[in-house]
Amino acid sequence: MLLSLRVFDRETDRLRERAMIVPRELDRLAKELGVHQELLDEQERTLQDLRLERRAAEREVETSKQRRREFEAKQFQIRNNQAYQANLREIETMKQKASQADDRILEIMEQEEEIQKEIDRLQAVVDEERRKHDLAADGLKEELKEVEADLAKIEGERSEVIERLSPPLRSKYERIRKSKGDLAIVGVDGGACGGCGYALPPQRLQEIRRNRALVICEGCGRILVWPEQEHVS
Template sequence: MEQPTPVAKRIDALVKLQEVDSKLDELRKIKGDLPEEVQDLEDEIEGYQTRITKFETEKKSLDDLAATQNNAIKDHQKLIVKYEEQHKDVRNDREFQAIAREIENQQLDIRLAEKAVRDTQYKIERKQKQVEETTATLEERKKDLDNKKNELEGIVKESEEEEAKLMKEREKRMKNIADNLYLSYERIRENARNGLAVVNVKRNACGGCFNIVPPQRQVDIKEKKKLVVCEHCGRVFADVEAVEVVEKKRTTRRKRVTKKEKEAEEKAKAEKAASKGK
């Protein structure tokens, strides 16, 4: 019995590793986009929490500003009371007019401060509304995240035993492949959409990118004396699949004879027999 070449052994090791990786890929496909959706929701929730913290910080600053403005109003009111007391002790019209102007100034400052308080209060209410709306959205996203996590955990639980078994099998098969060849294999897999780094030639074409493989290269692939890769996609060729030729059997269909044709044939036979008798 002919012993397999070292190259054939390397190809066989790659084929076995590809088989395991393809099964793992199928298990991961079952999870679909759930892991990414869970991660996206977690990032979104973190963003909402950061936004709420920012709104609350801004609201607190506005609360402090409103408190400062209200204190300023109280100070202006105290000064008005003070100036009104001084009115009682004025000695001339000039002092009276000066105190009156101070009172008017304080009243103007109060009106300005009250307007500032109203503006600040409006901003506070807007911030509070933003906090409430963002909090409501956050709670909805948390529910969505819980649902997605439960769905993902259910799928993982169903497939974790098989995945663990395949991972052990993968580690075992990796040991039969040289480091540099394994790195090349992984690089090809990363660039391949279907995760196939090792393929067969099917109907004279690459099983990965479907480009035509020349006949001479197919001979080299069959001989397995060297590693042959697709010149278009870089995938490693394992073998050339034989094309089954199915021959269609010809079936002879009997000609259907009509009643008239049958009668005419019998009449001709009878006439022929009669002529021989004569």
């Protein structure tokens, strides 16, 4: 019974570890995808800012043209030479303002085009990453479901065996398992305890090999079994 427990325990530990690792792997995948998505979002924000800036420049062009027309309309009514010159300068200023804003619009449009290309590239990367992520995540979720089902099954079988142990042995076993956090039952390995490496006296080795009494390792307190028996379940 102890030997079959050993097999169940080993499998339970393996499954529990997997059940812990899978959600972390899912988390890591989601973070990787998030990094690419973040880069894409950043470019989209930049594009948005450029569009706003271009719209402001377009309004600037309209305003400057409008004011220029107003100054031009006034030009014929001015009799005073100084005022006439001042009005001319205003017209010139409005021309320059509109022209500068036009240049800025062209610059922004070029930048927008570059950023749009980068966005298209990043979008393709994100799409591909998402496809890979979804595929891997589906696989991991499926695996987690299987692991949990296996775990429930094995824990059921394991508790059936535990129920059949004598109460003192059961509590001893449970105590060792709890305190060690891993296997409560270990094999002899080259004349020493397979759990802690404690060198076993020949007499103890005899006892374990004969399998007549329960032998506890003096080094780590685990229950010892002879290696050939390990495969029995």
